[in-house]
Amino acid sequence: MQLPDLDEILERSHVVRLPLSVRFRGVTEREALLIDGPAGWGEFSPFLEYGAAESSRWLACALEAAWEGLPAPVRDSVPVNATVPAVAAADVGRVLARYDGPGTVKVKVAEAGQELADDVARVRAVRAALPHAKLRVDANQGWSHSEAVAALEALAPFELEYAEQPVAGIDGLARLREEVARRGLGVALAADESVRKAEDPLAVARAGAADLIVVKAQPLGGVRAALRIVREAGLPAVVSSALDTSVGLRIGAALAAALPSLPYACGLGTGSLFAGDVAAPAYVARGGELDLREVGADPELLAAHRAPAEREAWWRERVAAAYSVLAGEQTTA
Ligand SMILES: O=C(O)CCC(=O)C1=CC=C[C@@H](O)[C@@H]1C(=O)O
Numbered sequence: 001m002q003l004p005d006l007d008e009i010l011e012r013s014h015v016v017r018l019p020l021s022v023r024f025r026g027v028t029e030r031e032a033l034l035i036d037g038p039a040g041w042g043e044f045s046p047f048l049e050y051g052a053a054e055s056s057r058w059l060a061c062a063l064e065a066a067w068e069g070l071p072a073p074v075r076d077s078v079p080v081n082a083t084v085p086a087v088a089a090a091d092v093g094r095v096l097a098r099y100d101g102p103g104t105v106k107v108k109v110a111e112a113g114q115e116l117a118d119d120v121a122r123v124r125a126v127r128a129a130l131p132h133a134k135l136r137v138d139a140n141q142g143w144s145h146s147e148a149v150a151a152l153e154a155l156a157p158f159e160l161e162y163a164e165q166p167v168a169g170i171d172g173l174a175r176l177r178e179e180v181a182r183r184g185l186g187v188a189l190a191a192d193e194s195v196r197k198a199e200d201p202l203a204v205a206r207a208g209a210a211d212l213i214v215v216k217a218q219p220l221g222g223v224r225a226a227l228r229i230v231r232e233a234g235l236p237a238v239v240s241s242a243l244d245t246s247v248g249l250r251i252g253a254a255l256a257a258a259l260p261s262l263p264y265a266c267g268l269g270t271g272s273l274f275a276g277d278v279a280a281p282a283y284v285a286r287g288g289e290l291d292l293r294e295v296g297a298d299p300e301l302l303a304a305h306r307a308p309a310e311r312e313a314w315w316r317e318r319v320a321a322a323y324s325v326l327a328g329e330q331t332t333a
């Protein structure tokens with residue numbers, strides 16, 4: 001795609017800071033830069049600690065959505081999972097109450113400072129609240145090999161549909177996958193960080209280190225790039241969000257809706273964790289499904305959630321830095 005002018009991108013940009021209803025990834029607020037492009041809304045919201053090279057993938061996704069538009073869907077709604085952050089078991093009911101009829105729940109585990117007993121109690125509380133839901137866990141590579149083995153043994157009675165990035169690295173996943181098979185634990189392993197933060201997102205598939213991959217439009221450089229990665233990986237894929245605003249969730253839904261096969265509920269339910277959003281109504285699932293309706297930022301909500309001036313300046317500089325990386329790639333291509 002031909003890069004639009006940086007000035008035009010910046011003219012069309014709005015920076016927001018949205019409140020979360022529950023702490024997630026250590027934050028209670030989420031900042032994002034939204035672009036009102038000629039083909040639709042784009043979102044640029046790399047996590048605050050990401051540098052220019054990594055953030056450039058996220059910008060490529062925003063520019064694709066805003067200037068090129070979203071690819072044609074093959075379905076008109078997508079199933080989504082509820083996501084339960086690493087809260088105390090006693091708070092699980094309060095978090096689940098924010099979701100409407102989820103058939104699948106992803107539970108965050110292996111949070112720093114917590115014990116395996118906290119994870120088991122949290123998963124048990126979800127199972128008690130939703131006896132028929134499918135359950136999955138996401139450790140964000142927080143376990144060592146032996147911790148992962150112990151945890152997957154302790155969680156085996158819950159018949160998880162998969163465990164997402166239980167340990168770090170492709171070699172770590174491959175080794176754990178062998179051990180899981182040897183012990184007959186019967187749990188599939190999904191790669192997330194080993195796809196979205198890897199130099200080569202296909203390496204994990206080539207190494208046979210995971211049963212499935214998690215794909216996110218922003219970290220992978222856009223919807224079309226993510227579609228290509230799924231095709232080339234040849235593994236089942238779960239589409240997920242990066243704690244996006246409604247605008248980014250709609251882009252994730254476009255990815256899910258364009259995949260030829262969608263065997264798993266998508267991690268696109270995180271709109272339900274926000275206490276404020278940019279679209280009216282917010283892009284949240286009903287009955288465990290997200291409809292592929294049109295979603296754009298609402299001017300009044302953009303104004304209500306506008307980030308403080310110094311944060312706005314910071315995000316605009318961040319776009320410029322990521323843009324330089326993309327422009328450099330175009331001249332060398
Ligand atoms: O997949 C989901 O259910 C929701 C999205 C989600 O879990 C994540 C969003 C953003 C950052 C990540 O820490 C996290 C993930 O690891 O998958």
Ligand SMILES: [Mg+2]
Nearest residue numbers: 138140164192
């Ligand atoms: Mg994950």
